[in-house]
Amino acid sequence: MLYADHLPGRTLLADDGREYLYCSGTGYLGMARNADFAALLAQGLARYGSNYGSSRNSSLRLRIYDEAEQLLAHLTHMPAALTVSSGYLAGQMAVKALARAGRFEYAPGTHPAAWLTEHPAPTSTPRSFPDWARHLLRRLHHETPAPVVIVANSLDPLRAEPYDFGWTRELPTDRPATLLIDDSHGFGVIGPGGAGIAPGIEVPASVQLVIVSSLGKAGGLPGGVVLGARPFVEELKRSAFFAASSPVVPAYLHAFVHAQALYEQARAQLSRNVAQFAAATAGLDLFRHLPDYPVFYTPANELADFLQPRGVLISSFPYPAPTDPCITRVVLSALHTAEDVARVAALSVEFAGQQHP
Incomplete structure (x- = not known):
């Protein structure tokens, strides 16, 4: 070492x-x-200071958060975005908000940031992602309809394996369903203009799509983001989880906005x-x-x-x-x-x- x-x-x-x-x-x-990004960060530090130790829901609102979140939603082709101080917090905020939205189904290798409990229930026989997706789809179409939250990574960054999400077009429409994808290793790198996985995901209109991601990998920012439908993002903004958590240091969002x-x-x-x-x-x-x-x-x-x-x-x-x-x-x-x-x-x-x- x-x-x-x-x-x-x-x-x-x-x-x-x-x-x-x-x-x-x-x-x-x-x-x-x-070096050029560091110069933009220095501008942000001069304007916003080294930290913003307050709740986003306080009486003072910094416009840079809205600017950065609108840009993130635009870049990823998602309806709305919400930034938080880490990718892990983004995942936890999303799954906690979905805790009562249905039974959780985890894809193999799902990152701990998106675990609802300390660890998903282990399977007796580990499956590949394609095998897991086939079995999940078959089971969903044959079981008694019940709400479900499906959680997966966008790809396997460890063994460099792609995940085909074509199966999501066939998700059942007879129950409330949410597809949550952790795109921490894809955002900024894959997809058109670094948009990540979101533009390539197709789901029925009845299925809610939520994307969570770290901004600290390709983005180089100490923060995370939750992307989804506007009502879901507004629900997150009203949560105690969001109100009590520290926001992204605004100087970094200043750099991000101006560094495209x-x-x-x-x-x-x-x-x-x-x-x-x-x-x-x-x-x-x-x-x-x-x-x-x-x-x-x-x-x-x-x-x-x-x-x-x-x-x-x-x-x-x-x-x-x-x-x-x-x-x-x-x-x-x-x-x-x-x-x-x-x-x-x-x-x-x-x-x-x-x-x-």
Whole structure:
């Protein structure tokens, strides 16, 4: 394990005195180390201070919250948005509001932020996402109609697996139903203009769609968002959960609102990086990845130990618990240069050659 006293960007100066090319983390667009974004944040800090330690429901209302939430709703093609101080809080606020909306059905690997209880009831035989979706749809259409809340991630960011949500068009319309999707690893990266999963989801008119997401990954903001129909978002605003929680630091929302050109540039650079790495490693049978997505998963955990002494640090650790299997991934960001990508790709080719001479 390495330690550092600064946030890594494209490189990391670790406590062992070495500089590593950093290919880990979830800052896909590199905003946390983007100098132009930092300048916008400085403007926000000068205008709003370092924190807003008040309830959003107090007698003072800052317009930046409405501006940012209207922009988020527009970007994701959703009716309304509500920002909160973390992605975890966004998930918990949404599921708590839906606690009495029906029986909860969890997809495999659903993030803990969207768990209603401490942990969803375990299944006797873990299923793949497609298998789970098929069985859920069959069961819903054959059981006595009862309200249901279906909860899932938008994709698997650990093993770089896509989730096909075509089945949601066939959800039954004879009962109240809600589909809640955690898009923390998709928002800002996938979808048109980084809109995330929302534009690609189709549900019957009777099914309520709710999207929750962290803003701290591709967005580079310490906050989260709940997206949904306006009546649902207004209900959240009236909740004690929302009134008693701290809001996003407004300086960050100021930066977000004014940084849309920077996000677009970063997505373009990230897309080039992903395409370059995918092409350079295509014949290795080493990685699994999604089109235009910056995570490259490998079951070969030894890759991390091969790369580290050669000056490249990738993501490789047991997740989510220390007793779980190790997850090893090369994670690219918009901060990486073409030379960086070529370096990691070349080392991956060298590693694969040693594994299969």
